[in-house]
Amino acid sequence: MSETERGGVPELVSEAAESDAADALRGLRERFVLDEVVYLDGNSLGALPAEVPARVEDVVRRQWGELRIRSWEESGWWTAPERIGDRIAPLVGAARGQIVVGDSTSVNVFKALVAAVRMAGEGRDEILVDATTFPTDGYIAESAARMTGRALRPVAPADVPDAVGDRTAAVLLNHVDYRTGRLHDLPALTAAVHAAGAYAVWDLCHSAGALPVGLDEHGVDLAVGCTYKYLNGGPGAPAYLYVRAELQDRFDSPLPGWNSHAEPFGMRAGYEPVAGARRGRVGTPDILSMLALEAALEVWDGVSVEAVRAKSLAMTDFFLRCVGAYVPQGRVVSLTPAAHAERGSQVALRCDDAGDVMKRLIERGVVGDFRHPDVLRFGFTPLYVGFADVERAARVLGEVVR
């Protein structure tokens, strides 16, 4: 049974085949463990990189099982947070020595935001937070505000340039909106925050690994992100914290655990922070999750983030066209901006019965996710999703909603 016999529009089916044939990233799919499912949920949990199982087995059986405590030195466990941070750095446009891996995104938001407020000094008494943020950032920002005696003010990202002022200590923004897939203008918003003398903290969860971020280039102060979405680090893999090199000496952590001490094995009663990115560390790193992430990042060797971005945009464009062809008009409405400059690597479709539709899509082998109350989310991960997958996803969606 050919694709068109199964109801495909011949022009779209052949366009998909041509795009796949011309795709320079096509070979990377082999580096992942995949099956016949169209997996469009890599913006929630990335697929398993083929390198990972053997690496994890080595970490468990040899490094832990045989070397045991010696692995803290001999297997490089102790230095893993900053070593893996340096591996993430080029993917987000950061020079070495500015990123440490560890803790969850929420915990890193707390570190970054409290540190930013402290950098801003006593005179600035409010924090601005993206009013459309993924909820945890807002909850943690509320706690950071409460614990530093600042007011918290939710502001739509587009309104930040007007809202930020000489009372503003820090602004916490999402690079890509988790719900709609909207990409915010990191360079312009960071510049506006700086023009007001405030500090810009960016959450990169939905952008890192999908598009260029340019942390150093755009002068971002602090940033956090997770590693289990487009970076494929595994379920709940540790998050990361970026602290711009020039600000590291002023990074005053609210979680000054012993791993961030200048001499952690000196066992001193007084806290003296280490220099550099390590200052963002807290407690003992979770080695199994962390070294799985390290193996997962090997897939990026030699991959250009610009090429990933180009393919991502081509896929989301193509998906929107296929949806237009396969889904009855008005049955779904795209929440994702049409302009490339405003689009991340996912497409969000509003659909009255989204929960039920997503269930049936998954039964038919097309995996996206449902966001309460009425959003279908489809994430396009250029490392392992192809154009034929995109056409099939839209076609099955059309069948399901009819």
Place this chain on the structure above:
Amino acid sequence: MSETERGGVPELVSEAAESDAADALRGLRERFVLDEVVYLDGNSLGALPAEVPARVEDVVRRQWGELRIRSWEESGWWTAPERIGDRIAPLVGAARGQIVVGDSTSVNVFKALVAAVRMAGEGRDEILVDATTFPTDGYIAESAARMTGRALRPVAPADVPDAVGDRTAAVLLNHVDYRTGRLHDLPALTAAVHAAGAYAVWDLCHSAGALPVGLDEHGVDLAVGCTYKYLNGGPGAPAYLYVRAELQDRFDSPLPGWNSHAEPFGMRAGYEPVAGARRGRVGTPDILSMLALEAALEVWDGVSVEAVRAKSLAMTDFFLRCVGAYVPQGRVVSLTPAAHAERGSQVALRCDDAGDVMKRLIERGVVGDFRHPDVLRFGFTPLYVGFADVERAARVLGEVVR
């Protein structure tokens, strides 16, 4: 070559053999991956339980690799923090529903101490902290004090009953001292803290899995602990947080991440904390490390903590006697209390050239650790260390220091 030919005191060698033969926990050694090394560093990193490698492989290859995002429900990922907490509960004398697993010990100390201060209310303006604490607890306590506007006062645990008063909000104590192995009197100190109307926060890193803790019985308010020492959860395995059931409604977390929301997938802008132990959760749990820990805990099924404690005391007694027999008098001095009621499951020996001595011990197949500047630490993990190991360790120590 028999043991005595290699320089053993015949009486000690045969006593070791008899004690091993009579040891009801002897069979548990088979549940761990071990070799001919005498591993006395399980108080730093527990040995690999034999269950773990296959479980981790299943988590990686099937749960992540095949089920992917579906595993959050189908493989029980989402509920792992409280499910594994319930597995730890009987080991520390807690009823179900009071422990969640996640984050590092340092992060949990921050949650527990800030929450305790908030429970105590505005009128109480100081926090007491164990003056001999493992450093990270002190650093984090300093931050908790700073961020809640309280003073921090270091106090020797024995002086807590005199020091605690109506100004005291919370007291942070270690159940067993990481350096000397001294066991503090948790029931009496908790009662003294309560008599002053303050909250008791205990760090169980060096006691859980080695001796009975009795959290519920003794009315402890909050507690934290790591899982990579006597619980054998693996390098950097997630820590846990205990919040006494009656206090859970008043647990006001400084890290209110989305995992602790009453309706985490409601994606609401306003934070509303869930009831119960889950309120201690923060961000997405690190599943690989967490499920390795879950497998590691299976070794405890049917094991009595009281039996573990009895063997631990027998081993540390025997070790001290063997050291007396094999090590020239005055060459090392025990820092570990002689009284059982004051002893944890490790022996600390002060030794001028401890760093060098430990290096040579490790070369000879006896692994303990060195704590700056002059302490040899030997941890006795009753699940997999036997009396012949104890005799051999002391004998090799005698040879090394001569």
